[in-house]
Amino acid sequence: DQQVKQNSPSLSVQEGRISILNCDYTNSMFDYFLWYKKYPAEGPTFLISISSIKDKNEDGRFTVFLNKSAKHLSLHIVPSQPGDSAVYFCAVRVYPGGGADGLTFGKGTHLIIQP
């Protein structure tokens, strides 16, 4: 049973426009939400995060919105650039125990920025 769902396997957006990536989660007890970006043949790299006590967090062109009542997370990229073409993973923090923070990931959305 997937705890984190990204229902759009791919998304195509024109350069300069807004890209909106969506993510739904199942457990209202999750407290930290993250977006990772992944290029082919590389490991994921951290993009932006948001705590459950907030509903918005911005970092340059990237903004993450959290709607706790809907259990929904979204990532906005404005303006979209060719280098943003990558797979984007939504992830939530889980507590395996012992002070380590494991992550549970969605399946990812492949964002393609068209020139």
Place this chain on the structure above:
Amino acid sequence: NAGVTQTPKFQVLKTGQSMTLQCAQDMNHNSMYWYRQDPGMGLRLIYYSASEGTTDKGEVPNGYNVSRLNKREFSLRLESAAPSQTSVYFCASSEALAGVWCEQFFGPGTRLTVL
């Protein structure tokens, strides 16, 4: 700084063979993790180590063992490889301060094929 390094980058095994995937980090992080990513799926946590000398199971630990050799190194061993273990394996590390989320840094991955 190299960050998180993984060896080998690619490996092909026959069913029943054993091998060890190596991971090292030079960021002096306390916590280290092993994930696997199957085609069309998100990353899933196999094992983690909250600190030197401790290891514990994640979401999908069956068929694997781990060793936290020292603070820098965290290895993943497949004792008897099975085709279901064909995947891309990612190692990650984080500072994991108590009560504070810290970014996980990922290595480039090891692509393993079991025939």
